[in-house]
Amino acid sequence: MANVGKLQELGKGTVLIVDDDKSFSWSLCEALKDAGYNALASSSSRECMSKISETPIDVVLLDLKLGAEDGVSVLKRIRKDFPEVAVIMITAYGDIPQAVECMRSGAFNFITKTAHRESQTFFATVGNAIESSLSRRRDRLHKQELRRFYDTEEIVGRSEGMLELMKKAQRVAESPSSTVLIMGETGVGKELLARFIHDKSPNSEGPFVALNCSALPENLLESELFGYEKGAFTDARMLKKGLFEVADRGTLFLDEIADMHLRLQAKLLRAIESKSFRRVGGTQDISVNTRIIAATNKRLRIEAQEGRFRLDLFYRLSVVPLEVPPLRExxxxxxxxxxxxxxxxxxxxxxxxxxxxxxxxxxxxxxxxxxxxxxxxxxxxxxxxxxxxxxxxxxxxxxxPVRRGVxxxxxxxxxxxxxxxxxxxHEGTESEVCSLAEAERRYILKALKLSNNNKTKAAQLLGISRQTLRTKLKEYAKERSDSSEASDAGEAEP
Ligand SMILES: Nc1ncnc2c1ncn2[C@@H]1O[C@H](COP(=O)(O)OP(=O)(O)OP(=O)(O)O)[C@@H](O)[C@H]1O
Ligand SMILES: [Mg+2]
The missing domain is CATH 1.10.8.60 (Helicase, Ruva Protein; domain 3)
Incomplete structure (x- = not known):
């Protein structure tokens, strides 16, 4: 992350003193420099504004009475144009109520002119102001960093879960030899994340090749992955490079890895570990530098524990597991x-x-x-x-309409x-299916519940008019009274 470096460069704070009393500014400057800060002075608002736009200033010590100028209006201008800069007002003892007023206009704090300038309180105030300015700047850089992530990669996400995931992905991207396993439900963005990792890796100039392991029968998948030599089987009239080779110095994205046949899994594991493989019908090892990113929407650990997936391959793949959270979370x-x-x-x-x-x-x-x-x-x-x-x-x-699946x-x-x-x-069972009329009734009741019985809102949720909703509710009420009359009648019978 390039901006982290920039943040560190911000380093020790810079203070600008704005006072028309030049000897006062000078002595304050010296005191601050002795304490290790960068300090500058200016004697007018114009000079102050141009210094802030030229130099990264953290804190302005601003005289409340700047000659003929009003310090408060300068304060407001600084707050508006440079919101990250913290302003401390310098005030005469008698002007404290006005200084307090300044804090309402966004001043960080105030000090009195007569206060001992080398006192601990003075430096503590300056130190805190610098900290607050730095933290605002850090926030902005952090937001820019995130925007850079999302706007360029088109991965949108502001949630804690996605931010954490992106940070992890960024780190793993940087080491192009590590194998990555991306897990998550269907449609969460696993392939998008795989492309992001490739784009951020030192091998981003190399190819990104995607292969869906569930789309091909075992032998075709094998020759797709590893290629074949001429004459390896009847139809092999020419040599064919496998995707492992095609993706050399790039990324091979193996989607739906859980569906790969066990025998091929063994071959894949060997290829990952030795960084080499043989084409089908070949006798020579071919070395490659291909990063594998595998993805699955199955719980691979369970697949492995239950023997449907090789445990050793699972361990090899899950060195860096990334789990994309479902949207509802x-x-x-x-x-x-x-x-x-x-x-x-x-x-x-x-x-x-x-x-x-x-x-x-x-x-x-x-x-x-x-x-x-x-x-x-x-x-x-x-x-x-x-x-x-x-x-x-x-x-x-x-x-x-109905959330199915477990x-x-x-x-x-x-x-x-x-x-x-x-x-x-999943296909479900007959007992899970109700009549359309019943489903409609349930949905109407659910919408009413969700909208706290507000019929206009419920109608909007359902995408029907308020009138239609009212007619339906009347029908239900009528059905209910009919059925209770019927059961009352039933009970009356001997
Ligand atoms: N965070 C996101 N920001 C923007 N678009 C996204 C995001 N996540 C997913 N998408 C979009 O949603 C669609 C599905 O994403 P993707 O194909 O990466 O999901 P997947 O997890 O691989 O799904 P499957 O398991 O079905 O293969 C794509 O069009 C993708 O661009
Ligand atoms: Mg996918």
Whole structure:
């Protein structure tokens, strides 16, 4: 992170004294320099503003009565134009009430002119002001750093979980020989993260090659990975390089690694450990410098413990495990992601959608996102593609009505070594299915509950008119009274 260096350069603080009493400024400057600070002096507001824009000043010691000028207006200008600079007002003893007023206008503190300038209190005040200015600067650099991450890599995320993950990914990217295992539910952004690691690695100029291990039968996957020699089998009329070789000095991304056949897993492990392999039908070892990033939406440890995945390969891959959290566990990211996709699809579809209405946003924020970021992307694309409004409204959002699938965390140890949810929800059993009318009734009740019985809001959530909602509720009330009458009648029967 380049800016960390910049932060360190900020080093010991620089203080600017602004006072028209030059001998006073001079003696204060000397006292500060003796204490190890950089100190500068200026005698007018104009000089003060130009010094701040030329030199990185941390603290301004500003005279409240700057000759004919009013120190308070200078204070306000500094606060407005250079919000990271801390200002300490210098005041005569009798002006303390005015100095207190200055603190309301953003002064960090004040000192009196008569105070002993070499006293501990004086230096403590200056020291604290420098610390506060540095911390504001650090915050800004940190935010810039994050923006740099996200804006260039298009990985959007402000949540604690994503920030931690990105930091870890950045570190692992820097050592191009380490193997990385990325885990997480479907659609959380595993491939995006793999590309980020490649882009940040010293081998970013090299190729990034992705291979989905579940897409090919075993023998085809083997020749895809390792290539074959001419004549290795009947159809091998020419030598073919495998992706291991193609991705030399770059990254080979092995998606859905859990689906790789056990025999091939052994071959992969050998290739990773020895950094060499043989083509199918070959007799010579070929050395490569390919970084492997593997990804899976299964709980690989469980797969390994239950014998469906080689334990030794699991250990080899999980030297640096990265787990991308599901979207429902980082709801702070939904807003920024929504903005990102609105901007993206505005460009792609030539639209000028401004964003989501508050109610639509509420729907996005409360939904569980079984398909994670990919699902959010699809929902936004569909909403923007079909609608003509410049604001996305609740009824534009087509969300999966029933959350199916079992979270892996809840089902560990059972056959479900799969992470939560999936694009392909499990088939379910007949008993899980209810009639459409019943599903509709449940959803209406849920929407009412979510909106604290506010019918307008509930109707918006459901994407129906308030009138339709009222008609439905009347029907339910009628059904209820009919059925209670029927049961009352039933009880009356002998
Ligand atoms: N943090 C993010 N910021 C912006 N876009 C994202 C983010 N995470 C995911 N996406 C987008 O969501 C979609 C799915 O991401 P990706 O393919 O990386 O997920 P995945 O975890 O590999 O999914 P699968 O398990 O189904 O292969 C992509 O279009 C990707 O660009
Ligand atoms: Mg993927």
């Amino acid at each position: 980082r709801r702070e990211d939904i807003g920024p992601l929504m903005d990102h996709f609105v901007a993206h699809f505005n460009k792609e579809l030539g639209k000028s959608v401004r964003g989501c209405s508050p109610d639509a946003m509420q729907r996005l924020l409360t939904y569980d996102w079984p398909g994670n970021v990919r699902e959010l992307r699809n929902v936004m694309e569909r909403a923007m593609l079909l609608e003509t409004d410049d604001l996305v409204l609740p009824h534009h959002l087509v969300l999966e 979270r892996a965390q809840e089902s560990e140890g059972e056959e479900g070594a799969q992470y939560a949810s999936s694009q392909a929800p």
